[in-house]
Amino acid sequence: MTNRRNFLKAAGVGLAAASVPGIAGASVAQSAGQKSNFKFNLGVASYSLRNFSQGEALDMTLRCGVTRITFKSMHLPLDSDKATIQKAVALCREKGITLYGGGVIYMKTKAEADQAFEYAKTAEMDMIVGVPNHELLDYVEEKIKEYDIKLAIHNHGPGDKLYPSAESAYEKIKNRDKRMGLCIDIGHTKRINRDPEQDVIDFFDRVFDIHIKDVTAASADGKTCIIGRGVIDFPSFLKAVDKLGYNGTLALEYEADGNDPLPGMMESFGYVKGIMKMM
Numbered sequence: 001m002t003n004r005r006n007f008l009k010a011a012g013v014g015l016a017a018a019s020v021p022g023i024a025g026a027s028v029a030q031s032a033g034q035k036s037n038f039k040f041n042l043g044v045a046s047y048s049l050r051n052f053s054q055g056e057a058l059d060m061t062l063r064c065g066v067t068r069i070t071f072k073s074m075h076l077p078l079d080s081d082k083a084t085i086q087k088a089v090a091l092c093r094e095k096g097i098t099l100y101g102g103g104v105i106y107m108k109t110k111a112e113a114d115q116a117f118e119y120a121k122t123a124e125m126d127m128i129v130g131v132p133n134h135e136l137l138d139y140v141e142e143k144i145k146e147y148d149i150k151l152a153i154h155n156h157g158p159g160d161k162l163y164p165s166a167e168s169a170y171e172k173i174k175n176r177d178k179r180m181g182l183c184i185d186i187g188h189t190k191r192i193n194r195d196p197e198q199d200v201i202d203f204f205d206r207v208f209d210i211h212i213k214d215v216t217a218a219s220a221d222g223k224t225c226i227i228g229r230g231v232i233d234f235p236s237f238l239k240a241v242d243k244l245g246y247n248g249t250l251a252l253e254y255e256a257d258g259n260d261p262l263p264g265m266m267e268s269f270g271y272v273k274g275i276m277k278m279m
Contacts, residue, residue: 038276040246042269043068043100045129045211045253046075048261054088058095060262064269068249070101070129070209078105078119085122100249101209103129103183104154110139117143127152127208129183131162134172141177150179152208157188158220164192170203181206185253187213190232191222197233197240204244211253212272224255227268235275242279 043066049057054075061069069092076088092099102125107113113136120128127150132140144151153169156162163169166184173180184207186196200207214230215222227234241250250272254265 038242040241041068041249042066042272043070043249043251044265045070045072045103045251047072047104048252048254048265050074051258055091058092058097060265061097062095063262064252064265065273066252066269067096068098068100068251070103070251071099071123072103073105076102076123078115080119082122085119089123099123099125101125101127101129101152103152105130107132107136107140110136113140113143117147117149120149121147126150129154129209131156134162137172137176141180144177144179148179150181150208152181152183154183154211155185155188157185157191160188165189165194166199166203167194170206173206181208183209183211185211185213186232186237187211187215187222187224187253187255190215190218191220193218197237200237200246201240201244204246207246207248209248210241210246210250212250212268213253213255214268226256226264226271227252228271234272235278238272238275239279 044061044064046057046069049060050072052060057075058069061067071088076085089099102120102123105116105128107116107130113132116128116130129152131154132151140151153163153173155164155166155169157164166182166189169182182203184196184200184203189196189199200210212227213224214227214232214234216225216230218231222231252265252268254261254268257264
């Protein structure tokens, strides 16, 4: 068992690392001058920063020590014209942030699917974190083939009639184009009383993105909380992700404290980087 004193010391290093823009995007090992063996990256789902402007969201992401982001529509509206999207992409590049995806994007009609893929193409995104209606899956698959952009279906846990779990999405796309996959939200997974670690293992061949968060209970009543203060076993989860060789992004989607999310986000990243330091 990891010595508690050593773990807290490493978590402290991680928290410091999370707050220094100069080491943005680096793992704790890299910040200490060591070579990182982790294939995955850390990032931010911009819904975490929903009450702030696009520029503020990018600056706050850098303050968390990470350089990858997916934009939710409040930071780059889906109906933005080409010039607006290109301006946003340029700002990300100027700040040294990779805009790797957009979402969560709902697709209830063919027109919304068309809009989503054109939006992602213009923004040069690698993937759409999306929720397409079941009857649109054939159409969305054709859009994926046309645009060569990945779709990562996001699960929303209790009350979600479309994709409550990663498994519910996996069953509908497992025999489709290999660019159709999953964004597993581990908080919503835990809220439906499933094991996030086991779901990532079971459906790993289609895991493109992972939303990380902690929750207060393994039930529908569970609320987002700072990572390390909830019921998800993050040391075990991160070890499993590393063992699988996951090379995508662990994107923090911090849904608490909408008007002041940065302290909780920074503590969450610090806890994660502390675990990484000890692995």
